[in-house]
Each structure stands twice: as C-alpha cells, then as structure tokens.
Amino acid sequence: MIPFDSFAMVDWSGGNDTGPRPRRDAIWLGLVRQGREEPPRYLRNRALAQEAIAELIETERCAGRRLMVGFDFPFGFPAGFAEGLTGRADPFAVWDWFEDRISDDPSANNRFDVAAMANGLFPGTGPFWFNGLRRDIAGLERRDTRAGHGQRERRAADAPGTFTCWQMGGAGAVGGQVLTGLPVLNRLRRRFAGDVAVWPFEDLARPVAFVEIWPGLINEVVKQAEAAGGVRDAHQVRLMARALARLPETDLAAMLAIDAPEEGWIMGLGHEEKFSRAAEGLKPPPLRDDCFALPGGVDWTPADQALALLRARLHRVVGQEPVDLASGLGRVLGAPVTARRANPPHPNTAVDGYGFAYASLGEGDQTLPLIAGRVAAGVPYAGDVPFGSAIRVLTGAALPSGVDTVILQEDVSVGRGEIAFRAGIKPGANTRRAGEDVGEGETILAPGRVLTPADLALCAAVGVARLEVCLRLRVAIISTGDELAEAGETPREGQIFDANRPMLSALVRDFGYEVVDLGKVADDRETLRRALDRGAAEADVILTSGGASAGDEDHVSALLNDAGAMAEWRIAIKPGRPLALGLWRETPVFGLPGNPVAALVCALIFARPAMASLSGAGWFEPQGFDVQANFEKRKKPGRREYLRARMREGRAEVFKSEGSGRISGLSWAEGLVELPEAGAEIKPGDSVRYIPFASFLRG
Incomplete structure (x- = not known):
C-alpha cells in the first residue's frame, strides 16, 4: 500500500446552517498533516464544508502529499437498493441519482421529499421513514410504520450501536446525512476526477482517498476527552484523524483489505482496540533517511552550518497523551490550550474598601450613605446597590450591580451609616474588569512549551484540568x-x-x-x-x-x-x-x-x-551572556572552541588546562566560554561569551 501523508476526518450533519458560534451537532473537520495535529475546524454549513474539503485536497495535491479523508455516514445502502432505485447494482449510480434530485442551501434542503420520491420506486411503504417537517409528505411516514418494501434493514458493516440508513430524522438520523452527504462527495469526486478514489469501491492508488468511518469505534477515548470539556464532535474528528495518522501501515492496510463492492464498509470495524490505542496519542512520522546527509562537497562542517542542518531536518518523533495538571510540570505541551472561562470571570475589587457608582458622585469631597451588608470573595451580594450609596467590599469580591468604582479603606472616614472621602478618585479605580487577564476561548499556551508551575496556575485559573502533552522523549x-x-x-x-x-x-x-x-x-x-x-x-x-x-x-x-x-x-x-x-x-x-x-x-x-x-519542544538555543574575561589566550583561526569556565567576581575564568582528558575540569566548571572561529588574542577585561550549564537545562 502506498502510504498516506495527511489524514482528515469529517463529522457530517444533514441540518441547516448552525450559525457562527461553534456548537455540537454541526459539521467539524479534524486534520493531521505530516504527523502534525491541527485544531478542529467548525464548518457551519455544507457549502462551506464542501469548499473546505476541496481546498484541503488542492493543498495536499499541490504539495505532493497523499490524503485520506474519512466521513461519518454510509457510502452505500443494503444490497439490492441500488438496483431497485437505478436498475444497476452500482453505488455510484445511487450517488448520481441523489445528486440529480437533492437541492440544498444553508437555510433549507429537500431531503425528505427526495426520500419520499425514492420510496415510490419500491413496494409497500418504501424503506425510508421519519418526516421531520411540519407538512405531511405523501410516501414518507412520520414514524417507523413501514411494511412490504423488500429491503434489508442494515448493511453487513452496520455494527451494533449504529443507526439505520433509512431513518431520515430524529436522533441518529443517518439517512438525512447520507442524502445530503453523497451529493457533496459526488461533486468532489467529479471536480478532482482521476485524483480521488472512493473506498472500497475503487483502487486506492490515487492521491486522495475517501473512506467511511464511524467515530463510535473510539467512543471510550472520545468520552474521556469530552469529560475535560469542549464539543464532542470536535473531539471525535480530532481523535479519529489522530488515530488514522498513528496506525501502523500494516494495520491500515489490513483495515482497507475489504471486499464490499455495493454496500461499502466502515473502515476499522473489528479493529476497535487498535483504533482506540492509536487515538490516545499522536505518533508523528519517522525522520527521513537522508536527514543527516551533508550537502555534496562538504567535508569540514562549521558549527553554525551543522546546527542549521539539524534544525531544518529534525521534527518531533514522540506521541502525546492527556495528563492531569498535577502531572504536567516539565512536560512538553502537545496541543494548544484555550481558556474555558475568563480570568477574572467577573468584575471584582482589587482592594479592601467601599464600592459605589462613580456617576453618583458630585463635585468636591464626598459623603455617601453606607448600606448594610458587605461583599466578600466567594460570597456575592444578592441585591443591587442603590445609586448614590456605598457598600463594604473585600479584596477579590465580585462587584455587585450598581458598583463600578472602589475606594481604598485607608482613604475613607467611616461614620454612623455613612462614609466620607476626598475628591479625586477616578472611574473604575481599584477594580478589575472581567477577562482583563485572559478572555474565554483565548489560546493561553502554545504547543511545544515546557510547562512551568506558573503555566499550571494559569490553566487552573481558567478552568483547564487536563492537558495534551508529548510523551517524554x-x-x-x-x-x-x-x-x-x-x-x-x-x-x-x-x-x-x-x-x-x-x-x-x-x-x-x-x-x-x-x-x-x-x-x-x-x-x-x-x-x-x-x-x-x-x-x-x-x-x-x-x-x-x-x-x-x-x-x-x-x-x-x-x-x-x-x-x-x-x-x-x-x-x-x-x-x-x-x-x-x-x-x-x-x-x-x-x-x-x-x-x-x-x-x-x-x-x-x-x-x-x-x-x-x-x-516536541522545538529547536533549543541556550542563553549566553557577554562578560569580561579573567584569562589570557591566543586562539588560532579555523575552529570554534569551548573552554570550561566559571564566573567569579563578575568575570569568566577558565580551567587551568585545555587538555580534553582532564575530567576534573568538567566538575570544576559551571559553564562554557565560546570562542568563535576567527583567530583572537584574548586578554583580561576583553568581552567573551559565557554560557552557564544551567542554560542547557529545561527550556
């Protein structure tokens, strides 16, 4: 089997446009390109989805990469349906039949009417059922009261837990997905004629493969990810694309070795354990065989050139796994982290003092009535603060309705039922805005970061309890x-x-x-x-x-x-x-x-x-410092030199001998002095580059 370079997964929907805000029961696209997992994309309708898939195919094709795209709806119907509908036992004849009759735009489609039209070609009530519209449709029952249509209920590949392709509406309306999805696949297949192969109906020796996949194969892994928050559909496409990318070629080839020329097949059926293991952690592709090859004619390699070659040719080789915050310290982040809620989540006070509405203040010094009660962190005030009145507030307390400014308690004189303070306070003083630190949905940490205690505090503050991290190298x-x-x-x-x-x-x-x-x-x-x-x-x-x-x-x-x-x-x-x-x-x-x-x-x-x-942490460059030398050295040109060194009284001193067999010098040293390739005569007080050993440790 010719290996694939990129893997995409599409979670389909037969409904109408779902709006600009990412949500469940919509269309989602997951992608792993050359071993690198990209964030799931929300696609609000089928027109956008078709163009997004077309753009992905074009990008991968132009880059010379082979692409596999999985869709979560059946590519075929139970045996006998194709011939009953079109007169030919050809699944693509069914694709053509539905494409010719389905009209679809972001606000409406005629899938229920087309299902009724198909029912009219079969005896009895016809195989499709569930009219999801308010109007009655002749030939399409609202409930499953079918009889005498002569079609099998399920395909051989329809596993327990899957829904029948005849159901047009309601929970698990696979039929609606099929009738709206097949026309899109048919148009893409025609648009990229000769480059797209549909499995298992066609040979896969083409740049792009369309395959049918059911996310239920990795349901337990999806449930674990969903428990940490987020949209289930987004987790499904992300984890399924990850599983496809990580499966060994031998396993992938075995899953594709299926003969189902009319009904189609769910790729990976019977291999659920392998799929789930692969979904639990991303495994990037191996390094290329020539990753360490030197350019032609190169013999002696300058240090900078050697480092540049390594930087250009190496990439992450480890998989990834989810961990709790408590296990995150020092780990390399494998996926971006987004805030589950804002920090702070609501406006609050930064000091102990008294809160009021700034607009209620007059000219000059102020005296405000003080209402009963107080506002403390974690103990919100139930009512509204009357305009022109003040209330006692403590640091970190959520500002109650009617309060937008706080004066420090040390600047207030407190009397019986009132407070007084000098003029000059500014609007919004001593308060924090909701989200002024981090907004909800904002990316707070990027992949490749080595997690610090402060990072874990930030994650906890915005409600993130689990992190996708790289497996330890x-x-x-x-x-x-x-x-x-x-x-x-x-x-x-x-x-x-x-x-x-x-x-x-x-x-x-x-x-x-x-x-x-x-x-x-x-x-x-x-x-x-x-x-x-x-x-x-x-x-x-x-x-x-x-x-x-x-x-x-x-x-x-x-x-x-x-x-x-x-x-x-x-x-x-x-x-x-x-x-x-x-x-x-x-x-x-x-x-x-x-x-x-x-x-x-x-x-x-x-x-x-x-x-x-x-x-997975990305290229590492240690931090060096320009310091004064406390040694003398005459250096010949031609090689970069590293001297065992340490800092004393603000200057770099070097070990008494440069002999490479003197291991005691390693213990004596606290870093290295780096001398460039050019010749030099170094005297005390000259500037040299010093790199502490500590700079080489965790990034």
Missing part, C-alpha cells in the same frame, strides 16, 4: 569500548572506568527526558548491533560514546554505514571533532566522541537542541 545511552570498566568493578590491566554513561544519563534526566540505559558494549560488532536494535525498539533517540570515528574499532560508524544511513560530521569545533549521525531502524543515533570532555561539549551543543526538536 526516551533516550537510550550506550558506552562502547573494550577498555571500559564499570565504576566499582576491578578493572583489568589497561582498562579505565566508564565516565560517559553516568554523565550522559544524568544530563538527559536534567533535560527532562527518560533514560534507557543499555550499558557498556565491548568492541564487537554483533553485540553492538543487538544493543542498537534494542535501543531502536525501546527509545526515540540513541546516544553512543566512542566508536564514532573511522578506525578499525569504531563500530558505531561502521554499523551505521552498513545500514546506509550514516553521516560522519567532522565539525570544526574543539573539543569534539567527530560526530557520527545516522538512523538505525528509523531511530536517530548521535555517535558522540569517547573522550568525556568532548562527549559533554558535543552533547550540549548538538545533541541538546536536536533532542529538544525530537521531543
């Missing part, structure tokens, strides 16, 4: 080399302790990701192959250290070369020239140098921003 870590021993073991002669794996594991956890520790691997190609296979199965990205160059025992590079997805980037930086990049079973591999100093620098400068993209 899983990072497999492998150390390679016969020379490595585990700390705590007794090393053999010539062995050293493995410092890289503990360092990289801790670094990855600091970034907010999950570690899959695959241990140390000897210089044996088959053992390393098995470790890489496990890493690809259990993780989203693999970090190796050692074996990334071109020597006899550099097995990481050799295996990636054998797999046909290896790029050895000789980057013009110090320390850490060789960086092996590749894909192992569609999982990105970063082959870091074996030297711990070089491994740390390459992990921070290259793997950190790359993993941020893979995690």
Whole structure:
C-alpha cells in the first residue's frame, strides 16, 4: 500500500446552517498533516464544508502529499437498493441519482421529499421513514410504520450501536446525512476526477482517498476527552484523524483489505482496540533517511552550518497523551490550550474598601450613605446597590450591580451609616474588569512549551484540568569500548572506568527526558548491533560514546554505514571533532566522541537542541551572556572552541588546562566560554561569551 501523508476526518450533519458560534451537532473537520495535529475546524454549513474539503485536497495535491479523508455516514445502502432505485447494482449510480434530485442551501434542503420520491420506486411503504417537517409528505411516514418494501434493514458493516440508513430524522438520523452527504462527495469526486478514489469501491492508488468511518469505534477515548470539556464532535474528528495518522501501515492496510463492492464498509470495524490505542496519542512520522546527509562537497562542517542542518531536518518523533495538571510540570505541551472561562470571570475589587457608582458622585469631597451588608470573595451580594450609596467590599469580591468604582479603606472616614472621602478618585479605580487577564476561548499556551508551575496556575485559573502533552522523549545511552570498566568493578590491566554513561544519563534526566540505559558494549560488532536494535525498539533517540570515528574499532560508524544511513560530521569545533549521525531502524543515533570532555561539549551543543526538536519542544538555543574575561589566550583561526569556565567576581575564568582528558575540569566548571572561529588574542577585561550549564537545562 502506498502510504498516506495527511489524514482528515469529517463529522457530517444533514441540518441547516448552525450559525457562527461553534456548537455540537454541526459539521467539524479534524486534520493531521505530516504527523502534525491541527485544531478542529467548525464548518457551519455544507457549502462551506464542501469548499473546505476541496481546498484541503488542492493543498495536499499541490504539495505532493497523499490524503485520506474519512466521513461519518454510509457510502452505500443494503444490497439490492441500488438496483431497485437505478436498475444497476452500482453505488455510484445511487450517488448520481441523489445528486440529480437533492437541492440544498444553508437555510433549507429537500431531503425528505427526495426520500419520499425514492420510496415510490419500491413496494409497500418504501424503506425510508421519519418526516421531520411540519407538512405531511405523501410516501414518507412520520414514524417507523413501514411494511412490504423488500429491503434489508442494515448493511453487513452496520455494527451494533449504529443507526439505520433509512431513518431520515430524529436522533441518529443517518439517512438525512447520507442524502445530503453523497451529493457533496459526488461533486468532489467529479471536480478532482482521476485524483480521488472512493473506498472500497475503487483502487486506492490515487492521491486522495475517501473512506467511511464511524467515530463510535473510539467512543471510550472520545468520552474521556469530552469529560475535560469542549464539543464532542470536535473531539471525535480530532481523535479519529489522530488515530488514522498513528496506525501502523500494516494495520491500515489490513483495515482497507475489504471486499464490499455495493454496500461499502466502515473502515476499522473489528479493529476497535487498535483504533482506540492509536487515538490516545499522536505518533508523528519517522525522520527521513537522508536527514543527516551533508550537502555534496562538504567535508569540514562549521558549527553554525551543522546546527542549521539539524534544525531544518529534525521534527518531533514522540506521541502525546492527556495528563492531569498535577502531572504536567516539565512536560512538553502537545496541543494548544484555550481558556474555558475568563480570568477574572467577573468584575471584582482589587482592594479592601467601599464600592459605589462613580456617576453618583458630585463635585468636591464626598459623603455617601453606607448600606448594610458587605461583599466578600466567594460570597456575592444578592441585591443591587442603590445609586448614590456605598457598600463594604473585600479584596477579590465580585462587584455587585450598581458598583463600578472602589475606594481604598485607608482613604475613607467611616461614620454612623455613612462614609466620607476626598475628591479625586477616578472611574473604575481599584477594580478589575472581567477577562482583563485572559478572555474565554483565548489560546493561553502554545504547543511545544515546557510547562512551568506558573503555566499550571494559569490553566487552573481558567478552568483547564487536563492537558495534551508529548510523551517524554526516551533516550537510550550506550558506552562502547573494550577498555571500559564499570565504576566499582576491578578493572583489568589497561582498562579505565566508564565516565560517559553516568554523565550522559544524568544530563538527559536534567533535560527532562527518560533514560534507557543499555550499558557498556565491548568492541564487537554483533553485540553492538543487538544493543542498537534494542535501543531502536525501546527509545526515540540513541546516544553512543566512542566508536564514532573511522578506525578499525569504531563500530558505531561502521554499523551505521552498513545500514546506509550514516553521516560522519567532522565539525570544526574543539573539543569534539567527530560526530557520527545516522538512523538505525528509523531511530536517530548521535555517535558522540569517547573522550568525556568532548562527549559533554558535543552533547550540549548538538545533541541538546536536536533532542529538544525530537521531543516536541522545538529547536533549543541556550542563553549566553557577554562578560569580561579573567584569562589570557591566543586562539588560532579555523575552529570554534569551548573552554570550561566559571564566573567569579563578575568575570569568566577558565580551567587551568585545555587538555580534553582532564575530567576534573568538567566538575570544576559551571559553564562554557565560546570562542568563535576567527583567530583572537584574548586578554583580561576583553568581552567573551559565557554560557552557564544551567542554560542547557529545561527550556
């Protein structure tokens, strides 16, 4: 099967225009384009829906992307109906018949009359029923009193819980959806002739596929999403498009391997569990095989060029899941968050004081009668405050009717049943407007944000209890080399302790990701192959250290070369020239140098921003600062250099030795000084760029 790039889902409606405000029982469109989920679109009538679908087809076709569009109404009727209606057992003859007779505009359509017309071609009362109009229609019963029409009640694909296609009105009026939907599909099929295939009636080797899907297949997942608020129809199209996009190609092919040439079929019927699992979290497409390929003729790669290539070619590879606010800290937001209500939800007072109507004030100093009672936060005042009177109000209290201005209690003299204060207060003083912070329906957080405690407070304040977040990036870590021993073991002669794996594991956890520790691997190609296979199965990205160059025992590079997805980037930086990049079973591999100093620098400068993209947080750039140097250095031109450094008394000092084997310098340092590619002679007091290690942590 030729894979699809984009997946759309349409929740249809046979009714009239539903108005400008998004609502239920209307037309909704969900879309996942190249693994990226877009917010559901509300389409108020069928004319707009037809144009929106046509525009989507045109966009995807021009971009060279294959598109699957699902619709939630039957494409065919029970066997025998097509021949009884048109004389041919051809579902497209039925489509033509209804398109020729249905007239439809946003305010009205004649679906009930056309159903009666179709009934007249069959014996008895005919198969269609339920006249939803006030006027009687000859040939269309108001209730299901049919008899003798000779048609089967359901198709073979009509699962328990689905409604019969003969019902024209009332709850679950599938018949009304079919009669208004098929003409639209027929027009789109004709408009994009040769590019649209209708499943299961036609071969799907075309750029666009129309398929029939029933959202009830993922009903439990939809109910969970609906419990957090929002329109059910919008959740249905969003989650069903997500499920389609995330299904493995083998499962998708199995669901499409159906022979139903006249009745059609509900795609995914019998595969409800797979559909539901796929709907629970979005899985973006894998990286392209050439994502790490260098441009032709490039050998030595400047650091900026290497970073630009990574930024352009990497994207999110993790799925997503819903979590409660309590579990959201540090997670990457996977979908936009909109306010369920305004903050503040109603006008309120910002201070303890006295409230009144500003328009009731006269010239000069003021004296106002004070009415009984008070207004406190969470305890609204039941009545109206009379014009010209004041009432006691406490901070955070909703302003009662008749109050638009509050004076601070310290500025008031209180007498028996009255208050007095000086002239000069401004209208609306010491009050907060409803929604002055956040309006209802406003997008408050965008996808890719790493959630902070303040973000969670904002979500709670506007009534959002659950969030769609990206699954945590899983990072497999492998150390390679016969020379490595585990700390705590007794090393053999010539062995050293493995410092890289503990360092990289801790670094990855600091970034907010999950570690899959695959241990140390000897210089044996088959053992390393098995470790890489496990890493690809259990993780989203693999970090190796050692074996990334071109020597006899550099097995990481050799295996990636054998797999046909290896790029050895000789980057013009110090320390850490060789960086092996590749894909192992569609999982990105970063082959870091074996030297711990070089491994740390390459992990921070290259793997950190790359993993941020893979995690869904977007490209990451650490914050650097221009500071004065407290050291001397003569630097040759050609390579960017990173010196272990720390800040003392407002200046950057560097470690006493630049030797890349001096691991103690990593512990001594609190950041890096970055020196650009040009030659330089640095003296104390000169400006240099300092990047604290803390700048590389969570965004």
